Amino acid sequence: MPRRTGELKHLIVTESPDGELMIRFVLRSTEPVARIRKHLPTLLADLPNARVVSVNVLPEHKAVLEGEHEIVLTEQQTLAMRLNDVTMHLRPQSFFQTNTTIAAALYAEARDWITDLAPASAWDLYSGVGGFALHLAGGDPDEGPAVTGIETSVEAVASAELSRTDAALHRVRFESGDATRFALDAPADEAPDLVVVNPPRRGIGAELSGWLEASGIRHVLYSSCNAVSLAKDLAAMPSYRPVRARVFDMFPQTPHFEVMTLLERRG
Known part of the structure; x- marks a missing residue:
């Protein structure tokens, strides 16, 4: 049976018409946030077209994609959609x-x-x-x-x-x-x-x-x-x-x- 103990629930990626990305980690808790912050420079170096990276917290087990709490990790907070x-x-959410x-x-x-x-x-x-x-x-x-x-x-x-x-x-x-x-x-x-x-x-x-x-x-x-x-x-x-x-x-x-x-x- 599923134990429902993992942290990563969804990864939501939005691509703009100009090829820029918004990447959102939907997590069960804020526990992994520090690790994601630590590795954020590597992620941005590997994905130079990523503009917005955030964490969304969804502690409940229910049929929704995201929770109410969003933590934006990058300086840029919006993705331009032309x-x-x-x-x-x-913006996220x-x-x-x-x-x-x-x-x-x-x-x-x-x-x-x-x-x-x-x-x-x-x-x-x-x-x-x-x-x-x-x-x-x-x-x-x-x-x-x-x-x-x-x-x-x-x-x-x-x-x-x-x-x-x-x-x-x-x-x-x-x-x-x-x-x-x-x-x-x-x-x-x-x-x-x-x-x-x-x-x-x-x-x-x-x-x-x-x-x-x-x-x-x-x-x-x-x-x-x-x-x-x-x-x-x-x-x-x-x-x-x-x-x-x-x-x-x-x-x-x-x-x-x-x-x-x-x-x-x-x-």
């Missing part, structure tokens, strides 16, 4: 799409669709590290829509804020919070022209679907990794009709895929 003409700064090439295509397509609509304002709900928001903002820091990104992960918001600051995008802001609660609590006169949603597999759910249905918002861009929850959410928003859609093979050699659809309010 997609299209946007550079995002990825920040969600990023698993397929960088397809993610770049997804964001580029979203920007093309939204550029045609020319919204004055947009919300990016479930914004993660800001992929959609930063692409929708455009290259000019003083033009483009005013974009607000909402994300529960504090680390992801910190990543997005660093990217926004680095690009000097004055009309973009990110906040940590629940997407549904943010929408429901917002004053009616502050509703944007466009809402982008990129939820987890469970979808946006009945509350947010119902709010969008009643909101009067003209367009919704919905990016989904689960067609079943997408269909359920769309059924709860009959006032919207799909006007564009595209499937992205985000997870090659699996039955899973990403689908993005642009919804427009009828009438």
